[in-house]
Amino acid sequence: MNLAFGFGLVALGLVGLAMVTALQSLLADEARAWLRRLPIWLVRSAARQLPPAERADYERDWSAEIAGWSDRPVSAIVKAMHLRWGATGVRGSICGCSVRGGRLKRALDVGVASLFLIAFGPLIIGIAWAIRRGSSGSVLVRSVRVGRDGEEFRLLKFRTVDGDGDRFRFTRVGRMLRRTHLDEIPQFINVLNGDMGIVGPRPLMPDIQESCGSEAIKLRCAVRPGLTGPAQLTIDGAPSLEEIMRADTEYARSRSTATDLALIGRTLTAALRRSHRV
Amino acid sequence: MTAQTLKVLALFLEDLQTGWYGFDLSDQTGIKTGTLYPILIRLEKAGWLESRLENVDPKAVGRPRRRMYVLTGEGARAARRELTRHLEALVPASHPLTSRTERLA
Numbered sequence: 407m408n409l410a411f412g413f414g415l416v417a418l419g420l421v422g423l424a425m426v427t428a429l430q431s432l433l434a435d436e437a438r439a440w441l442r443r444l445p446i447w448l449v450r451s452a453a454r455q456l457p458p459a460e461r462a463d464y465e466r467d468w469s470a471e472i473a474g475w476s477d478r479p480v481s482a483i484v485k486a487m488h489l490r491w492g493a494t495g496v497r498g499s500i501c502g503c504s505v506r507g508g509r510l511k512r513a514l515d516v517g518v519a520s521l522f523l524i525a526f527g528p529l530i531i532g533i534a535w536a537i538r539r540g541s542s543g544s545v546l547v548r549s550v551r552v553g554r555d556g557e558e559f560r561l562l563k564f565r566t567v568d569g570d571g572d573r574f575r576f577t578r579v580g581r582m583l584r585r586t587h588l589d590e591i592p593q594f595i596n597v598l599n600g601d602m603g604i605v606g607p608r609p610l611m612p613d614i615q616e617s618c619g620s621e622a623i624k625l626r627c628a629v630r631p632g633l634t635g636p637a638q639l640t641i642d643g644a645p646s647l648e649e650i651m652r653a654d655t656e657y658a659r660s661r662s663t664a665t666d667l668a669l670i671g672r673t674l675t676a677a678l679r680r681s682h683r684v
Numbered sequence: 685m686t687a688q689t690l691k692v693l694a695l696f697l698e699d700l701q702t703g704w705y706g707f708d709l710s711d712q713t714g715i716k717t718g719t720l721y722p723i724l725i726r727l728e729k730a731g732w733l734e735s736r737l738e739n740v741d742p743k744a745v746g747r748p749r750r751r752m753y754v755l756t757g758e759g760a761r762a763a764r765r766e767l768t769r770h771l772e773a774l775v776p777a778s779h780p781l782t783s784r785t786e787r788l789a
Contacts, residue, residue, distance in 0.1 A: 452718075466748045466749075467706070467748075467750065467751045468706075469747070469748055470747050470748040470749055470750040470751075471705060471706055471707040471750055471751075472707070473746070473747035473748075474705070474707065474747070474750065475707065481711075485707055485710065485711075485717045486717075488710075488716040488717045488718040488719075489717040489718050489721070490718070491718050492716065492717065492718015492719055492721065492722070493718065495718060495719065495721075495722040496718070496721045496722050496725065498722065499721070499722035499723075499725040499726050499729075500725055502729070
């Protein structure tokens with residue numbers, strides 16, 4: 407009995423060892439191929455952070471450079487990783503407006519947006535129901551704005567008006583939504599799909615951006631627009647476009663996660679006091 | 685001008701004829717690629733550097749052509765001026781360090 411048990415254990419051990427060895431050699435090939443592809447993948451990902459016009463050129467340049475390091479795979483991975491981490495800096499140099507922060511900001515944006523969408527869930531359903539019931543038409547409206555890299559995107563809002571063209575008027579629900587800025591809630595969806603961030607310069611309409619000149623175009627090439635911006639909170643009264651631009655540029659140059667969090671906090675308190683403009 | 689930019693310029697000044705590829709430059713200076721490329725792009729925009737694609741057949745070498753950066757004439761003059769200015773600021777002529785090394789020599 408003891409002998410059989412001993413044999414059984416040895417047999418099991420041998421089979422186990424054979425399986426581990428087989429798996430190891432199998433995965434070794436996988437790991438080697440993966441290690442070879444990793445720098446190329448990182449370089450592509452870094453190039454994707456750049457303005458569309460420059461993307462292809464830099465992807466070609468960097469792919470060529472990384473190919474020259476194929477005999478030193480570890481150095482190649484380190485170099486490609488630093489390139490990916492520094493991609494916002496490269497983007498800033500190309501755009502001529504340096505901007506700080508990247509991955510952490512995006513993670514924060516997605517986190518805060520998801521949290522708000524979940525927290526506002528019942529309210530969103532309630533508002534949607536009220537809009538539908540109050541007048542005929544869609545719940546959401548889209549408005550074309552200029553985003554990062556000058557790419558146009560559709561900004562989402564709750565519909566606040568009735569009618570079309572020049573003959574429109576605020577609905578009863580709409581007037582309330584405008585006053586409380588609750589009509590901006592759908593923009594958390596714009597944040598989730600990457601068109602916007604939580605904090606950033608407000609996205610302008612294409613014709614207004616045009617009239618702001620090169621400063622605005624440079625800034626908006628470098629950063630994602632946001633739900634709430636420094637200009638909306640730091641300037642009192644009715645600021646001119648120039649004042650807004652100055653505040654936004656200053657923000658882009660000096661932003662940090664701490665200032666972002668502070669601005670989110672101030673937006674919340676301002677929204678509760680209903681005293682701010684967005 | 686940052687110390688890193690000066691480091692890059694100093695390396696370019698060592699040999700005006702040969703240019704540098706980005707990754708080799710990062711290896712030589714110890715400046716990380718993500719920091720180096722913004723410097724290269726800014727210097728090229730300012731006209732201190734110019735870049736061209738290396739002269740090889742992509743099919744023969746099995747990869748795209750690399751971009752080589754070289755100092756322009758104006759860039760070389762400006763870089764020398766900046767470097768001397770910074771060296772003078774670091775070690776003044778009357779500094780004991782310089783006089784001692786002169787004595788030793």
